[in-house]
Amino acid sequence: MLKPKQMSKVLLTGHKDVLEPTIETLHDLHALHIEEYVEEDYFHIGTPLSGADEGSKKLLKLRSIASFLGIKKPYHKPINARQLSSELEEKLETLGGVVSGKLGRKSQIEADLKDVQTGMHEVEAFAGIPVNFDLCRGYETLHVFAGTVKKGADVEAGLKGITDEYQFFAGNTGVFILVVPVKHREQVTDLLAEYEFGEVKIPAIPGTPDDLISELRNRQDSLTKDIESLSSEIDSVKAEYEDFILASEELLSIETQKKEAPLVFATSDHAFVIDGWIPDDEFETLRSRVEEATDNRVYVMIVEEPVDEASVPIEYDNPKIVKPMEAVMNLYARPRYHEIDPTTFVFIAFPLFYGMILGDIGYGLILLGISLYGRSKLHGEGWNSLFTVLIYCNIVTLFFGILYAEFLGFPLAGLHGHPGLIPGWETIPLFAGLGGEMITYPIHRTHLVTTLLVVTLLIGVMHINVGLIIGFRNVLAKHGMKAAVLEKAAWIVLQVGIFLLLFGMMGVVTSMVPGAVVFVLAVIMLVAGEGGTAIMELPSVLSNVLSYSRLLAVGLSSIGIATAVNIMSGMMFDSGGLFIVVAVVIFILGHALNTALSIIAPGLHALRLQYVEFFTKFYEGGGRIYNPFGYKRIYTEE
Amino acid sequence: MAIELAGATVEQILTNQKGLIAIGAGLAVGLTGLGSAIAEKDIGSAAVGAFTEKEELFGKGLIMTVIPETIVIFGFVIAIMLIL
Numbered sequence: 001m002l003k004p005k006q007m008s009k010v011l012l013t014g015h016k017d018v019l020e021p022t023i024e025t026l027h028d029l030h031a032l033h034i035e036e037y038v039e040e041d042y043f044h045i046g047t048p049l050s051g052a053d054e055g056s057k058k059l060l061k062l063r064s065i066a067s068f069l070g071i072k073k074p075y076h077k078p079i080n081a082r083q084l085s086s087e088l089e090e091k092l093e094t095l096g097g098v099v100s101g102k103l104g105r106k107s108q109i110e111a112d113l114k115d116v117q118t119g120m121h122e123v124e125a126f127a128g129i130p131v132n133f134d135l136c137r138g139y140e141t142l143h144v145f146a147g148t149v150k151k152g153a154d155v156e157a158g159l160k161g162i163t164d165e166y167q168f169f170a171g172n173t174g175v176f177i178l179v180v181p182v183k184h185r186e187q188v189t190d191l192l193a194e195y196e197f198g199e200v201k202i203p204a205i206p207g208t209p210d211d212l213i214s215e216l217r218n219r220q221d222s223l224t225k226d227i228e229s230l231s232s233e234i235d236s237v238k239a240e241y242e243d244f245i246l247a248s249e250e251l252l253s254i255e256t257q258k259k260e261a262p263l264v265f266a267t268s269d270h271a272f273v274i275d276g277w278i279p280d281d282e283f284e285t286l287r288s289r290v291e292e293a294t295d296n297r298v299y300v301m302i303v304e305e306p307v308d309e310a311s312v313p314i315e316y317d318n319p320k321i322v323k324p325m326e327a328v329m330n331l332y333a334r335p336r337y338h339e340i341d342p343t344t345f346v347f348i349a350f351p352l353f354y355g356m357i358l359g360d361i362g363y364g365l366i367l368l369g370i371s372l373y374g375r376s377k378l379h380g381e382g383w384n385s386l387f388t389v390l391i392y393c394n395i396v397t398l399f400f401g402i403l404y405a406e407f408l409g410f411p412l413a414g415l416h417g418h419p420g421l422i423p424g425w426e427t428i429p430l431f432a433g434l435g436g437e438m439i440t441y442p443i444h445r446t447h448l449v450t451t452l453l454v455v456t457l458l459i460g461v462m463h464i465n466v467g468l469i470i471g472f473r474n475v476l477a478k479h480g481m482k483a484a485v486l487e488k489a490a491w492i493v494l495q496v497g498i499f500l501l502l503f504g505m506m507g508v509v510t511s512m513v514p515g516a517v518v519f520v521l522a523v524i525m526l527v528a529g530e531g532g533t534a535i536m537e538l539p540s541v542l543s544n545v546l547s548y549s550r551l552l553a554v555g556l557s558s559i560g561i562a563t564a565v566n567i568m569s570g571m572m573f574d575s576g577g578l579f580i581v582v583a584v585v586i587f588i589l590g591h592a593l594n595t596a597l598s599i600i601a602p603g604l605h606a607l608r609l610q611y612v613e614f615f616t617k618f619y620e621g622g623g624r625i626y627n628p629f630g631y632k633r634i635y636t637e638e
Numbered sequence: 639m640a641i642e643l644a645g646a647t648v649e650q651i652l653t654n655q656k657g658l659i660a661i662g663a664g665l666a667v668g669l670t671g672l673g674s675a676i677a678e679k680d681i682g683s684a685a686v687g688a689f690t691e692k693e694e695l696f697g698k699g700l701i702m703t704v705i706p707e708t709i710v711i712f713g714f715v716i717a718i719m720l721i722l
Contacts, residue, residue, distance in 0.1 A: 331697035435722075449718050543708075550711045557714070604704045611701055 001322075002340050004623065005279045005315040007033075009307070012274040012290065014298030019272050020049060023261050025293040026274075027254070029286060030630025033277040033313045037266040046262025046272060055259060058092060059252040065099050066245050069238045078637040079247040088248050095241055102237070106230055113223045120216045125200055126209035128172035134206040136177060143185045145178040146202050149195035158191045171209070175200050247635040254631045261629065277313050277626070312337040314623030322347045324392070327385035332611055333621025338477055340470050342619060346610050349463060350389070353606035355396030356456075357555045359445070360562070362408035362591075363598045364397035390599070393606075405442030408591055409562020413442050445555060452552045460548025460613070461495065467617030468492055474618050486529025488618075494522035494541060544613045550605050558598060565590030663717035670713025677706035 010032070014022060026032050039045055126133075126146075136144045149155060155176065159166055166188075167179040180188050205212060266273040278286055287300040314334045316326050318341070325347045335341045358364065367390060375387035405412040407421055414420040415427045433439040433451035445452060472488040500515030509515075526534035565587065572583035615621075685699030 331701075449722055453715065453719075546712060546715075547708050549715045550708070553711045553714045553718075556718070604700065605707070608701060608704055608707075612705060 001318060001344060003317065004335055004337060004339075004341050005317040005626075007277045007307075007312050007315075007337070007626075008280055008283055009303040009305070010276055010278050010283065010286070010300060011303055012276075012298055012300050014272060014294060016267065016270055016272055018294040018297045019046075019262065019265075021293045022272075022274070022290060022298055023049075023258050025289050026286075027258050027261075027630050029282070029289060029628075030632075031278055031282045031286060031628050032274075033626050034261075034264055034629045035275045035277070036264040037273075037275065043266035043268055043273065046265040046267040048262060049259040052256060052259035055252055055256045058088075059249070059256060061096060062092065062245060062249050062252065065095060066249065068099060068103060069234060069241075069245070071238060071242055071245055077243075078633065078635055079243060081247075081251055081633075081636040081638050084244075084247055084251055084636060088251065091244060092248065095237075095244070098237060102230060102234055106227075106234075109223055109226050109230065113220065113227070116216055116220050116223065119203070119205070120213070120220065122201070122203045123205070123209055123212045123216065125173055125175045126171050126177075126202075127213060129169045129175070129177055129209050131169055131177055132206065132208050133202055133204075133212075136179075136202050141182050142179050143182050143188075144202070145180070145188070145192065145197070145199075146175065147192075147197055147199040148174050148176070149192065149197050153195035155192070155195060158195070159188070162187045162191065177202075243635070250631075250633060250635045254633075257631060276629075279315060307337065309337045310622075310624075312624070313626035315626035316341060316343060318343050324385040324388035325350070327382065328389065328607065328610070332615065332619075334623035334625065336620050336623045339474055339620060340618070342470065342615070345466065345470075345614070347392075349614070350606050350610055351392040351396040353551060353609055354393040354602045355398075355400045356551050357602035357605060358393075358397045358558065358598055359400035359404045359555060360406045360408065360558070360598075361398060361401035361412075362406075363595055364394045364401045366595050367598065368394040368398070393603070403443055404445055406445075406559070409559055409566050409594075411442075411444060415440075415444055415447070445552070446559060449552070449556075453549055456548045456551040457545055459551065460545040463548070463609070463614055464544055464617060465492060465495070467614045471618030474620075483529065486525050490522050490525035490529060491541065491617075493518060493525065494538075497522050498541070547613055548609065550609070554601050554605050558594065558601065561594050561597065562591070565594065659720050663720045666713045666717040666720065667710070670710045674706045674708075674710040677709070678703055681706065 012022065012026075026034075037043070037045055136146070155178065156168055159168070159178075159180075163180065163184050165181055165184075168176060169178075170176040178188070203212075207215070262272070266275070283302065290298050290300055314337060316323075316329075316334075318326065322344055325343050328346055328350065329335070329341075329343050355364075371387040371390035371394065375384060375391070378384075378387070401407075405420070405425075410421045411418075412421045413425040413427045420427075427440045427442060427444065429438045429440050431439055433448060434454055435450035437448050437451050439448065439451065443452075468488050468491050472484050475487055476484040497515055497517075497519030500509065500518055501512060502515075503509045504512035504515050523535070523538070526537075530537070569583040569587040569590070572579045572586060682703045685695070685703050689695040689699050
């Protein structure tokens with residue numbers, strides 16, 4: 001639980017004749033992390049098994065069809081792999097035929113629609129002009145102007161000054177067509193130039209604008225209908241083949257993965273060698289399964305050589321309930337092979353800190369609901385871990401919410417004559433805390449700041465020392481007792497010194513001398529262990545511990561926001577009338593905002609206490625990911 | 639006496655002190671907030687740059703970005719202690 005899975009390095013050696021059954025067995029086992037072979041003099045990397053090409057081609061075709069149909073990845077009932085593989089070829093062929101026809105039709109319709117829209121755009125400018133476009137072309141003695149002039153300009157009045165021989169048609173959009181004899185062309189051009197004439201091209205299609213517009217509109221409608229019917233056809237194809245596509249994509253991926261596996265093996269003319277890592281508890285299964293599948297023609301052995309920590313792939317070894325926290329670990333770094341895997345500590349401390357910070361029944365219930373709903377709706381490993389971690393966090397939040405008796409920032413219990421949300425529930429004083437404060441049930445965080453501040457700092461001291469103890473164990477295993485004492489235990493001694501000094505100052509102990517002695521001793525140990533730079537690190541003890549005050553501070557700021565929202569909406573509500581609606585809006589929006597902040601702020605701060613304050617005491621991280629050869633089937637089953 | 643010369647009573651002096659405490663608390667939060675903001679601005683832009691190149695870095699970038707928040711939390715604690 002506290003260490004990653006123990007791994008062994010294994011070698012599989014055999015004749016090429018039995019390569020295929022070996023790959024088959026290894027793939028089924030899904031346990032061997034294969035090391036890629038780097039080519040040297042004698043051995044070469046292997047060549048893919050026959051049929052790898054074809055498989056890749058089919059996979060490519062299938063994936064392009066899937067993207068055309070827009071297939072997402074829902075979870076389905078798995079399909080039998082054997083049956084699927086027998087009918088795959090034929091079905092893929094049919095599907096390809098159906099889809100490629102639709103693909104062609106779709107692009108044809110889209111091109112047509114585009115043409116119609118361009119035509120429409122040109123013709124629409126002339127809407128309302130009762131002239132066939134054919135009549136606007138091909139004259140020797142007449143000149144045709146088409147376009148717009150600036151607003152308010154009276155073209156006809158201007159024309160009267162030049163000639164009476166003209167035809168003027170104005171449309172609905174401000175565009176006009178003007179026909180004048182060629183001899184007046186220059187004068188009219190000048191006149192129009194004064195009116196800021198902008199030419200509009202007359203479309204090269206026969207027909208009057210209004211007829212053309214209605215014709216184009218009809219065409220556009222029919223094309224849109226075509227597209228709709230086509231997409232419903234595509235939908236029906238999708239519905240019919242979705243399962244098949246997802247399942248056969250998976251099947252083909254598996255096939256390709258198996259066929260291309262030899263690319264990472266070392267091979268000679270007749271033999272192959274596979275080099276990899278396997279968890280200790282799976283080795284016997286691997287050996288017996290491989291030997292059985294190949295009639296003992298593959299030799300499986302453990303390589304007994306000192307392991308280089310950096311080369312071992314790391315697989316977590318945690319109970320199921322702790323598993324989701326591995327996502328939090330991966331965000332930082334995987335543990336190294338000989339280190340303590342701190343996932344379990346994070347599993348305890350992270351939700352605890354989150355709950356301490358948030359500690360509100362209302363937000364706890366909302367977020368618990370959201371994360372339960374999210375976990376049932378969104379699948380996939382990442383989402384599942386995220387929501388499960390949120391569920392853990394908010395269960396703890398509910399616990400602290402009951403301890404603090406807070407609901408969306410309202411206190412549930414009354415205090416000092418201020419009634420709480422639950423009538424008749426009065427705060428019970430228990431015993432005196434620090435700084436003249438009284439510890440009560442429920443705990444009112446806003447009234448117990450000094451006491452809670454000290455409590456959070458003590459939590460910090462404990463958390464940091466757990467880190468130092470783990471660090472002590474890690475250094476002990478790696479560099480021996482002397483280094484462990486000087487590098488890790490010295491920090492604990494330093495804290496003892498600081499506490500003795502503090503007690504001396506407060507008068508708990510009569511003399512400051514023991515504290516000073518222990519403190520100096522710790523500093524000497526640190527300098528001996530880590531060198532002079534340790535002196536610069538000394539204040540980090542203080543700043544690390546003080547950092548835990550965020551357990552109180554972030555919570556108080558969250559209460560602050562909630563209270564502000566409650567007061568604002570309360571004031572609006574008391575004004576009555578329409579203001580009640582405003583009050584409700586403020587209440588909902590404000591608490592929605594604070595709920596969003598309630599994931600981010602406590603989450604990040606609790607996380608940061610793990611990463612920055614806790615992990616720096618012991619954790620190196622940087623292990624390789626254990627990626628066993630095999631495939632996690634979702635859509636097919638054997 | 640000085641108090642009477644200034645024309646102020648003891649109550650007024652005490653009220654003035656409360657005002658000064660409030661100003662001090664405000665400065666503690668405001669200035670540390672500025673400090674955090676300046677630090678987070680630099681880290682944040684670097685983090686965005688990093689995770690556009692490599693998306694897995696989003697988590698680490700987010701964590702790095704909130705590290706300077708400690709400063710404003712110290713300020714906040716000091717402010718609360720001042721007011722109490």
